Amino acid sequence: MHNALEVRNLCKIYNDFSLDSISFTLPPGYIMGFVGQNGAGKTTTIRLILNMANRTGGEVKIFGSDNIEDELAVKQKLAAVFDEIFFVDVWRVCEVEKVVKGFFGEWDSGQFAAYLKKFKLPSSKKVKDLSRGMKLKLMLAVAMSHNAKLLILDEPTSGLDPVARNELLDILREYISDGEKSVFFSTHITADLEKIADYITLIDNGKMFFTGAKDDLEAYFLIVRGGADDLTDSLKSQLIGLLSNTTGFSGLLLSSKSELLSERLVTEVPTIDEILVRIGKGGMRNE
């Protein structure tokens, strides 16, 4: 069986930013969270996957098909939802279907009506009069009503209240429950990753930092704490997000570098939040 999404050595060069050899694999039936600081290159990666920007190098396969050579076939298999709504303000909810269904080969009217009902979307309201959460639900209803096998979402939960966020996570979990569909979503909200992501890909300043199962991410790093005298030069050069003062230090270390640790140091398993915060502070980079 093909992977839902395979990204290999994806590169994009802008004047002042390079996306450098991004690679990851998402199997069918799973959810992958895509994380990294502001400006890390998440939206750029998503735009390249969707062939909305020209890549400098690398390849993208969606259910085994190339995203450029087989673009038409690939587009029927995927659905994307961005932060901004692309429906015209004056359309009523009930009119959206008439306009969008022509774009998709396998539009399912019954499914769309079921989502409108489930999401409690008032069919007579105009798009401009919907709340942010309602607009997002409307975009999701469209995205999930044409039998797409891969749903790609760019920061879907940002700006939603906790109740709407939880609802969305439930919707995504239900969406993949048949084992054939997959979700790839970028986010800054680590609680969402903890709740629903099976896999995580973490990029930093356009470079790969980690990709793999969520549980492996936490095993991939250690938080190291020790007294000021225990901070050797070799350890210091490998620590990410080092915080130090006259009494001691703490930092993030790749578990594979644990040979640098002495018995006097204390180690802890970091949360995803801690990993992101430490990476944000800088230090050693995965070259």
Ligand SMILES: Nc1ncnc2c1ncn2[C@@H]1O[C@H](COP(=O)(O)OP(=O)(O)OP(=O)(O)O)[C@@H](O)[C@H]1O
């Ligand atoms: N069309 C473009 N032309 C030039 N530079 C661009 C273009 N699009 C994005 N960039 C640059 O690429 C870098 C990565 O931007 P991108 O939007 O991919 O980051 P991001 O990880 O999605 O950030 P955020 O979390 O803030 O949404 C930024 O430095 C941005 O200025």
